[in-house]
Amino acid sequence: MSRTSGLEPRLSEGDAPPARPQSKSFDWAWIGVTPFLIYAIMFLFLPSASIFVRSFQGPDGGFTLQNFATLFSRTDIINAYKTSIGISVLTSVGGAVFGFLLAYAVVLGGLPRFLRPALLTFSGVASNFAGVPLAFAFIATMGNAGLVTRLIESWTGIDIHASGFTIYNMWGLSIVYMYFQFPLMVLIMAPALDGLRSEWREACENLGGTYSQFWRYIAFPILMPSILGTTILLFGNAFGAYATAYAFSGSFINLVTILIGAVIQGDVLYDPGLGNALALGMIFIMLLCMLGYAWSQRRAARWAK
Amino acid sequence: MKQSRIWSWIILIIGIFYFFLPLFSVFEFSMRMVKDKYTFQAYIVAFSDKAFYENFGFSMLWAILTIIVSLALIVPTAYWVHLRLRRIKPLIELITLMPFVVPAVVLSFGLIRLYGKPPLVLTSSPLLLIVGYVTLSMPYMYRAVDTGLRAIDVGTLTEAAQSLGAGWATILFRVIFPNLRVAILSGVFLTFAIVMGEFTFASLLVWPAFGPYMEEIGAMRAYTPQALSVVSFALTWISIGLLQRIGRGAPGQGQIAGTR
Numbered sequence: 001m002s003r004t005s006g007l008e009p010r011l012s013e014g015d016a017p018p019a020r021p022q023s024k025s026f027d028w029a030w031i032g033v034t035p036f037l038i039y040a041i042m043f044l045f046l047p048s049a050s051i052f053v054r055s056f057q058g059p060d061g062g063f064t065l066q067n068f069a070t071l072f073s074r075t076d077i078i079n080a081y082k083t084s085i086g087i088s089v090l091t092s093v094g095g096a097v098f099g100f101l102l103a104y105a106v107v108l109g110g111l112p113r114f115l116r117p118a119l120l121t122f123s124g125v126a127s128n129f130a131g132v133p134l135a136f137a138f139i140a141t142m143g144n145a146g147l148v149t150r151l152i153e154s155w156t157g158i159d160i161h162a163s164g165f166t167i168y169n170m171w172g173l174s175i176v177y178m179y180f181q182f183p184l185m186v187l188i189m190a191p192a193l194d195g196l197r198s199e200w201r202e203a204c205e206n207l208g209g210t211y212s213q214f215w216r217y218i219a220f221p222i223l224m225p226s227i228l229g230t231t232i233l234l235f236g237n238a239f240g241a242y243a244t245a246y247a248f249s250g251s252f253i254n255l256v257t258i259l260i261g262a263v264i265q266g267d268v269l270y271d272p273g274l275g276n277a278l279a280l281g282m283i284f285i286m287l288l289c290m291l292g293y294a295w296s297q298r299r300a301a302r303w304a305k
Numbered sequence: 306m307k308q309s310r311i312w313s314w315i316i317l318i319i320g321i322f323y324f325f326l327p328l329f330s331v332f333e334f335s336m337r338m339v340k341d342k343y344t345f346q347a348y349i350v351a352f353s354d355k356a357f358y359e360n361f362g363f364s365m366l367w368a369i370l371t372i373i374v375s376l377a378l379i380v381p382t383a384y385w386v387h388l389r390l391r392r393i394k395p396l397i398e399l400i401t402l403m404p405f406v407v408p409a410v411v412l413s414f415g416l417i418r419l420y421g422k423p424p425l426v427l428t429s430s431p432l433l434l435i436v437g438y439v440t441l442s443m444p445y446m447y448r449a450v451d452t453g454l455r456a457i458d459v460g461t462l463t464e465a466a467q468s469l470g471a472g473w474a475t476i477l478f479r480v481i482f483p484n485l486r487v488a489i490l491s492g493v494f495l496t497f498a499i500v501m502g503e504f505t506f507a508s509l510l511v512w513p514a515f516g517p518y519m520e521e522i523g524a525m526r527a528y529t530p531q532a533l534s535v536v537s538f539a540l541t542w543i544s545i546g547l548l549q550r551i552g553r554g555a556p557g558q559g560q561i562a563g564t565r
Contacts, residue, residue, distance in 0.1 A: 136530050289406075
């Protein structure tokens with residue numbers, strides 16, 4: 001007993017020796033992932049951590065909660081959060097509903113089969129067509145000289161922009177965001193709808209259930225985690241968007257991302273400490289989204305094959 | 306049942322309308338440079354601008370660098386995790402999903418603040434830009450490679466190569482990479498599509514690229530920005546089209562990158 005140091009695995013007399021040697025103090029296999037981990041620490045973890053630390057620092061570097069006090073006292077910042085959240089809720093719920101209906105129409109709605117791969121391809125393109133060109137496309141559609149604007153004017157004689165109506169607000173931007181939101185829902189929901197097994201449908205019919213009862217009691221509860229999860233994903237997608245909003249309206253629409261962009265570009269209205277607090281608020285909301293998403297994924301996995 | 310089919314058609318037609326109307330509008334708009342006539346004048350103007358080629362070239366360069374760094378970083382890691390460190394797979398997956406938690410604007414903010422002043426100044430080299438792009442495309446690249454690795458028997462292939470006397474470099478480049486061709490190519494096309502039109506990182510880190518150039522032209526001129534936007538759409542279309550052509554399985558799987 002005297003020779004046993006604390007490092008050796010303790011075995012009582014009757015135990016069989018472990019089949020494999022106990023893991024040593026250092027596993028050399030970790031070397032293989034070091035470059036990736038160093039990358040993640042340097043360029044993901046440290047920047048995020050520095051935002052966290054610095055949002056609690058004053059100009060002199062000491063600890064302070066002043067940044068957050070300022071954050072909650074400035075109406076422009078509160079409004080930016082409200083607008084960002086508003087647009088994100090609107091386009092995530094809208095995108096989810098429309099995307100679901102579209103996926104349903106093509107997968108189960110009795111449409112010709114060739115439409116399916118076509119829709120998935122279009123959705124793949126549209127969900128990646130964001131940013132500056134998308135903003136330009138919508139300005140060319142419903143802006144002052146846009147196609148729709150001109151058509152309405154030539155058909156009804158009414159210039160929709162004359163009466164002070166503008167597309168450069170929350171509603172207009174929501175229409176633009178929808179372009180990449182609902183295709184993402186289609187991309188995720190189409191396989192999920194495929195996963196609804198015909199046995200479930202048949203079992204329901206055999207028990208005398210109607211089609212609407214099948215959806216009400218079986219299909220929706222099964223799909224709910226995917227639907228919720230994707231909606232959360234869409235929320236984050238809209239909440240973090242910057243390029244599309246910036247190219248669409250400059251800094252006309254007050255979004256959190258636009259404010260952070262202004263801080264980076266040296267806008268004097270926002271000092272760096274405030275910028276950090278703004279960014280931290282954003283990370284916090286996105287983190288909540290990811291947790292919600294992870295939870296929904298766990299629930300969704302329950303019904304996977 | 307009949308009625309539900311009518312509804313399916315209505316939904317589909319609204320969807321098609323939503324998809325094509327802005328594209329048609331921007332195309333129509335780009336043709337209207339010469340009064341009362343449809344011409345390709347805006348495209349001629351756009352393509353005769355020297356700055357267009359410069360910025361487009363820079364974006365190509367960033368895309369190629371991003372693809373190289375991303376492949377070098379992600380393929381060996383994903384391979385190694387499959388082979389030896391399955392238990393840390395959730396950790397690696399979590400890291401690759403980080404772009405969802407830290408959007409491009411926030412990440413550039415953090416990067417500039419952290420590496421903009423001593424002890425480590427990186428803002429003078431395009432490194433941070435490439436880092437941003439690699440991170441942005443990481444969820445997709447990792448998922449594509451991971452799906453590819455799942456489809457092949459990594460352990461047996463590695464052991465077979467080793468027993469024939471191959472070193473790690475030979476295993477990676479002559480056994481694993483060729484077997485992951487489809488997965489890697491789909492990662493490459495999506496990364497290309499993302500980087501070519503990207504605006505946020507390039508603009509905030511102040512590097513020349515196609516995205517900021519388009520935005521700048523948009524603020525100065527009419528018609529040419531619309532022409533550029535059509536060009537950009539064509540690029541996205543080609544990249545995603547190729548992506549779906551080569552990776553016929555599960556199209557919805559990984560086309561979800563971080564927010565831009």
